[in-house]
Amino acid sequence: MASVIKPEELESYRNMLTGLRARLCGDLDQMTDEALRGNGRETTGNLSNLPMHMADVGTENYDQEFALELIENGQATVAQINEALARINAGTFGRCDDCQSPIAKPRLQALPYARFCIECARRQENSA
Numbered sequence: 001m002a003s004v005i006k007p008e009e010l011e012s013y014r015n016m017l018t019g020l021r022a023r024l025c026g027d028l029d030q031m032t033d034e035a036l037r038g039n040g041r042e043t044t045g046n047l048s049n050l051p052m053h054m055a056d057v058g059t060e061n062y063d064q065e066f067a068l069e070l071i072e073n074g075q076a077t078v079a080q081i082n083e084a085l086a087r088i089n090a091g092t093f094g095r096c097d098d099c100q101s102p103i104a105k106p107r108l109q110a111l112p113y114a115r116f117c118i119e120c121a122r123r124q125e126n127s128a
Helices: 007-036 054-090 105-110 118-127
Strands: none
Touching (some): 007 054
């Protein structure tokens, strides 16, 4: 099925997606470094040999879990971006994966890696 988007618009979306992917990958690398660097004195700034308070340990664990969730979400978004770039190459970008209708351009501009039109996305959210 032919794309509903003009070639110059496709190139604009490709540039938007690659820029977003580069920015996300940089953010993910930085968050991963911060979240996964050693524990204990290195991450807490605790330079003394005194034991850490349990509340501090709990806060540190919460912060690390939160960062890891952000990383996981970011990785999922990068995967969606890669899929959108593959759809551009395959000539199917801009069509809903479910009903094959064109995805509205304002939706693609807001969420360039969108796979579904608004109606199908709502239907999927309601069924989940």
